[in-house]
Amino acid sequence: MSASTRLSVGDPAPAFTLPDSQDDPVSLADYAGRKVIVYFYPAASTPGCTKQACDFRDNLAELNESGIDVIGISPDKPAKLAKFVAAEELTFPLLSDPDKTVLAAWGAFGEKKMYGKTVTGVIRSTFLVDEDGKIAAAQYNVRATGHVAKLRRDLSV
Template identity: 65%
Template sequence: MPTSTRLEAGDATPAFTLADQDGAQVSLADYAGTKVIVYFYPAASTPGCTKEACDFRDNINSLKSAGYQVLGISKDGTDTLKRFRKEQGLNFPLLSDADLTVHKAYGAYGEKSLYGKTVTGTIRSTFVLDETGRIVLPLYNVRATGHVAMLRKRLGLDA
């Protein structure tokens, strides 16, 4: 299976509506006029995904003070997301994309290398969106460790 088409800076953001950890419908349109960081991660409660989510949790106040909202998206079901959010004290919405439609629209699902083998799955990716719904910064194959620090630096948020 080939990798989905990758998005580039300046592209319009693919719209979506997904269920959050509580089953409520969340649309990207709900964040119109706001800067948004959308990140895709392979699976809740795995070591790398936990580290990445907690990194966003620990930096949420500085991201919000810079005008950013954070949305995490995985293929996990809402019950799994609710448990993950509670266990880790996460302070931003986690969205369920069980059928991978949104993953594919963002190019965050496809072939990747895992321990030297080519597999098909979620490509850890992050997208920074501006207030008009355009992609400012598309990042594919990001590392869980140090991801938010790298993102803050790229966004000029380090003082």
């Protein structure tokens, strides 16, 4: 799989339909007319990804009150996502993209630096999609810790 093109503010958000932790299909189109944060993370139940998911969970009420929904996407299979959702009491959809097609379409899969080496993998990324399906914010190589607080500041939430 080759490196993908990064999205910029104003680009149309690439459409997707992926299975959630219960293997039910969830589409970006389901959120038409609403703002939604779509974030990409490498692997469920790992320390950084758990911290990030719990941060979104803990800030979800304030985000929702501001009219913003949250979706997380990783290459994990639905069964692994279901365990992660149950273990961390996550209250927003986690979607499965094992073939990494959606990750690549959003620029969230490709070369990255890890411990000083160049590797190919999931690029921790966060996007805000506006009510019209356009990218309103695009952040690549975000940190798992403190990211949601920074995002809330950036969005004035």
